[in-house]
Amino acid sequence: MRKDPHGSAPGKAARQRARGTASPFLRLYNDLALAVDRKVGWQNLPTPLGLATLMGVRGNLRRKNLFDTGTYPTQGAPDIEPPATRHLTERTADGSYNDLDQPRMGMARSRFGRNVPAEQTYPEPLPQLLSPSPREVSRALLTRHEFVPAGSVNALVASWLQFMIRDWVSHGQGAIDNPWRIELTPDDPWPDRPMVVPRTLPDTTRPAGGDGLPPTYINEHSHWWDASQLYGSDLATQRQLRSGENGKLKVPRNGGSLFPDDPQQDPANVPGFWVGLLMMHHLFVLEHNAICDRLSQEFPTWSDEQLFQRARLINAALIAKIHTVEWTPAVISHPTTVTAMHANWYGLLGRRVHRFLGRISRNEVLSGIVGGRPDHFGVPYALTEEFVAVYRMHPLVPDQWSFRSAVDDSLLQEATFAELTGPHAYEIHGKHGLTDLFYSFGTSHPGLVTLHNYPKFLQEFERPDGKLMDLAAVDVLRIRELGVPRYNEFRRQLHLKPAEDFETLTDNPVWAEELRRTYGGDIERVDLMVGLYAEPRPEGFAFSDTAFRIFVLMASRRLNSDRFLTTDYTPQVYTQTGLDWIENTTMTTVLLRHFPELRGAVRSVDNAFAPWARATTGR
Template sequence: MRKAPFHARTRTHPSAHAEGKGACSPFVRLHDNVALAVDRKLGWQHLPTPLGLLTLMGLRDNLRRKNLHDTNGYPAQGVPDIEPPAARHLTERTADGSYNDLDNPRMGMAHSRFGRNVPPDVTFPEPEPQILTPSPREVSRTLLTRDEFIPATSVNALVAAWLQFMIRDWVSHGQGAIDDPWRIELEDGDPWPTQPMLVPRTLPDTTRTEDGDGLPPTYINENSHWWDASQLYGSDLATQRRMRSGEKGKLKAPRDGMLFADAPELDPANTPGFWLGLLMMHHVFALEHNAICDRLSREFPAWSDEQFFQRARLINAALIAKIHTVEWTPAVISHPTTVTALRANWYGLLGERVQRLLGRISGNELLSGIVGGNTEHFGVPYSLTEEFVAVYRMHPLVPDDWSFRSAADDSLLQETNFRELTGRRAYEVFANHGLPDLFYSFGTSHPGLVTLHNYPKFLQEYQRPDEKLMDLAAVDVLRIREMGVPRYNEFRRRLHLEPAADFATLTDNPVWAEEMRRIYDDDIEGVDLMVGMYAEPRPKGFAFSDTAFRIFVLMASRRLNSDRFLTRDYTPQVYTQAGLDWIENNGMTSVMLRHFPELRSPMRAVDNAFTPWNTLHPVT
């Protein structure tokens, strides 16, 4: 008996709808409707840059009105306590992210709920056995397994390290509960050591009431939702205090590669997903924080340790946000239109040169950028979303095989595999090679393309620090289903895109089309979001899919728009002029060269630190 299409397997709850945020003029709505029509007919990526920008503007306006949905208004109990309001909240980021919005101090704080980019009525997870159909393990083995490494040649391997460094700031569902796991039955011939495969369930939202409200499940973000560098500073005050040196605002300096030598309970190697790339990024931005403190101490010698720390944190977090906005993202989606659009998020269409000469000359974000402008939530309290988490599942960026070479002469130092770079083994590799050599090796090698048949083999048999064995490819597929994120075609419908008519139109690879048809039993509506995004043709210069990009169009700017410290309080009074100058005069290249001047030769003439560096000629 044929299954019902997946997009029909939803429950509705009218009171859960949250459409139509914000009023707009008839002209704006006309422009937005034309943008949708043009995008569907021609595709923004096929238009000349000015027309492509106009189209992306219209797409973003539509997404802002129709694809922001609040879950924090659902019934709640036992929400986290917050400290009483204080004068310092005007100029300092709190450890847990509270008081970013002074009128709604819980907004975006740690241990608040993920929001949604699709209407709540389509976010009920499928019941069993549908939620396990087809088997996530078989999807992993048949469609995701890397047969041969497919590189993303336009970027370097730092993009993989940077992305996980950002993820550690933005989102965490926790490590899951194993007392009632998902049970994935294995096919005959599957080499997995235990039957069935057990996957911990995502931790439930402990703030939800149990009165049967009929609303879809919600989940808690253990991190602050704000772009506040919580991966460096922690998401609670006790952790933050353990990270500080107590002198001139500085963080504790790493010793012998160990980030927290005197506080092993804070060691990120205890958390699943830790690897050498994360260790490197933690090091360099801890050093950057301390360099900012040194700069501030020359300007304000009478300041207290607390004053130095709080200003340095603000400056470092904003610099990280800038690097991601104008360097990392344009590198991984290097279409001329998106490069211009992303820089406009920071500087506006008038550009960096005008802003440096004249400052913000307009309150309009299109002309002068989002940063330093008005704070705007678009009618919906800010949070990161489950759909945002889903599209950032980009493990194919990670290569399986790694070579480490000297930054002095490109001589080979070590060849190894990704397994040897994970967990506590990362410290051993770090101890054997200096940071200049490690960054040079990352900068001169390529990450993987985010596509089918390119998932790291090691991550399909990944042993967590608690020794639980996981197939992370299968877990990624299952997690997206578990969170109630719609499958591929329904996801596209909800983002105002045409769904795939069949497998042959989903991908331009006929072999993949046939593999998907068999796995999904000829049901195009059953294709998983991650599989569809990995399979679809990518726009020119993209390392990932256009479908994922739609969430970026919305959320990349929202993270800036909603953050008071990146909009109305991005001022000399809050940051100091020295702090604003530090942010505007620096980027990933200058950060690298400040701490590792040995990298000057390989980085010479490199416009973007996330694009391939110059390979040195070996000494013979």
């Protein structure tokens, strides 16, 4: 365990708050569920018992794994506008005033929280922080030798995830003035020595000086599920994105940048931009504008501002719903987790009861979280560094892509991932159009989130500023730098058994030996991301059960804490037209509303993130 070097006990008060006020019965139930999970595993139980176990696991996590970094010393917190009546019914650009009693909670440029106690979040000192070398971890354990597909889902899974990440989290571009320096072995072909990696930007709201507490970091985006990737995280950006007419957003011309005359604003100049992200962004700009058209029919006297604000609420909630009841069940398609994710939105009574009777209980288990009461579980809401760490899923991205016609499945182009990134994304869009692009993604597979499946292109990634980076090595280093525990300690903190040795960590004997060599035989040194990629996955899972524990906690927390998805998920705030739009819309509905030519491909699937039928066989 990593201890506070100053001998203090930071986090004790936060732990006490996180434990909340659960009744003795609930604590007993949660502890019993934890024991069953450790002994048998939720995934090995019949669905009803598996659900009951996961409910208890989540209760334990809510009580023991939410920690507030906002109690650390603070100065120079971002300004917020004065309270106004419109805050009752509108999301602000920066995420402030979601909680009216704590208006700064979850706003842009506020701190990431934690899912492990403060004493576990001190980064290791040098040289331990760089041991083993992140570059050697990348080369020995992450390099893709042969693409391993995730056959149960389609490649829209990968583009959707990055679309979500752009809403949720950003640590900024990093500071190069005092970078990390990774020494390289003589046989390493990397062109520059040593490998230089920018440090994560420091928390500017922490006073200078030694307060003895672990470092904290700022989320550049709003922590709320508010579609800030479409609407911006500040008012100036939001105004630039709006058309100023009928509540609508600007639609990129010919799939190009919204800011052709301002390269500083062009998203293609930000690392991580590619055609998959462009597709999702364009799709939900169109969806926002379609919502505006519907609202203007219903409310012809509404102003541009009224139409925009309601459409934003509706679009953001729709995106949250698609992620909850479609994307997540597709990537963790075990029968128990599929039921659990639908229950987060509709409750165990199900969609039909919800649709015809609405909420019939205040209990979130029966009637779902959405439309219920907000609950922060004793800790102000924030996304966490551990949440960021487990969402590092670059293996989802293939290196080779085929683009095909939605009309007859004929091959249009073979391309490498490099040809889909940065400004090339606009070229691919202009060449093929969104109908064929969505068809091509829907009929292709992403990669499995596992060892030896990291995209080669991202191991030799040239940033828009010309700097060359191995993103696999950067992923490993970032998790260490941000004080997220290594794999075994992470499992302990989430109330799971640690791996006793390399053979119990993975069921692949070749991987076990590679892990032993890379980590010098010390199982406690295995990096979190490596362990997540190496461990056996439950049935239907595209990623690990350990990562799933953070999702169990945080996926519901993003709904529980958000006023606009709980008490204010009402006709008075959304309009009944808006609630009906959300209720009656799926990812398939969105796709067909804007690209009806896809009907033949998607009619074969119940979930738009499952593999589509080829045009030649889907008629």
